[in-house]
Amino acid sequence: MEPVITFPSADAIPAEARIDASPYASRWLCNGEIRTWDGPSQDVLSPICTRGMDGALQQAVVGRSPLLDGAAALEALAAAKAAWAEGRGAWPTMRVAGRINALERFAVAMRGRREEVVRLLMWEIGKARKDAETEFDRTVQYIGDTVDALKELDRSSARFVMEEGFLGQIRRSPLGVVLCMGPFNYPLNETFTTLIPALVMGNTVVSKLPKYGGLAQVPLFEALRDCFPPGVVNVIQGDGATTVGPIMTSGEVDVLAFIGTSRVANILKRQHPRPNRLRSITGLEAKNPAVVLPDADLEVAVRECVSGALSFNGQRCTAIKLILLHRSIADAFVARFAAAVDALPAGMPWEAGVKLTPLPEAGKAEWLQAFVDDAVAKGARVVNAGGRATGTFYRPAVVYPVAPGMRLYGEEQFGPVVPIAVFEEDGEIDHFMRESEYGQQIALFGQDRARLAGLVDALVNQVARINLNSQCRRGPDTFPFTGRKDSAEGTLSVSDALRAFSIRTVVTTTATDEHKRQVSDIVTGRLSRWLSTDFIF
């Protein structure tokens, strides 16, 4: 059978896509030092295969990543703990202006490493160049937006309040040591959307890089080392159980910021010996449906569903992972949708206009095929020219009609398989969401205002975002990003994240004249860093 993608020979890779990752081999960051691990390490395999002389496909080796042991992980934790120093360290007690200054210097240094990071994202996780550039730029933008949000927060908390005879000042204070763990699909952006707010609020951090996509952060180690005091940011790599296990069981982590599966989140949280001391901010699985009503503009619905289901090959927690069609338009939608999916250009991440690329996770094509086989065995069909693999590439399968009892109906596939089911009554949509393990988002396509309004009212207490005539997504990053049930804990917008990584703290007194004079003397004499009316403009 004809291959579904053409992998290049090694010498056919253009110069502007190549990368020498040897400077990033086996690096980790601990206590202000970039270290090279001389213990066990492993090849970083690219999803991009090259074709050898004999025609056989082989995954390219991009570099080597360190397999740190538990002792090294605990050393990183000890560095973060020392920098925290029970809240008395230089970083947690630094004025907001100082922390913002460090962050702004970091953003400038980060910009200078853009091309290296983009190339690593292409090679490590198969992200198309345009998407990799967007991930990088969006992350730099997130840093700027975080600075603006913090200035606003600082301005509003510089005011004193008088309430029921009490004079008080309420500010946000850091929480302590944060363990940040980002996912492979947005190894830079999703790691930084927890790392950056955690840092700027005055916490200290151990960041564990994801299994795939870890190298892409190594070019930023120098900037992390140079812009923050020693021990404030520590970055480890290696097997999760070996490294993160000891960190969690130590009981020294105050905040877990984890983007991944609920299974792993639950393991990590249970490892903490004093769970009441642990705050968790998580982004987990989702099974976001797109609902197409009888009067939907099919051109809009097809376009948004193709992009929503298959951007970055469907490897997004916000991806549309089930399409629910009203029976009256099902045939028309399925035909147009299948044709649109088959027209998506597949290729290497550096090729202009490419939409589908190879998948980084080991065994992913087989894993996806098992979902398809289960549905087909129970009566569905693959209705497009997809559902076939070549090496690490899986041509998207559109599977129809999917029904309850098939894995694709309720489980998250996190890849290029698009299940389509049919409904007749709007109540079935609400029922689907109520039965689902997840509650992140839904997309509704239709024009009848009253019908859309009815669905919105039925669904607002089931999901955290309803998208009208547009696909599910995270952005804009100032919007709340969260979910119900097994989809998330806490909220991660630019401003919400600042709150998630801090605690409101109040200094107050009964407002007698003498007490007011005391506070006034402290403020006007600039005797306290915290109790102050200074703020950043």
Ligand code: G3H
């Ligand atoms: O994987 C989850 C990401 O946060 C999705 O973000 O909707 O911007 O692709 P996105």
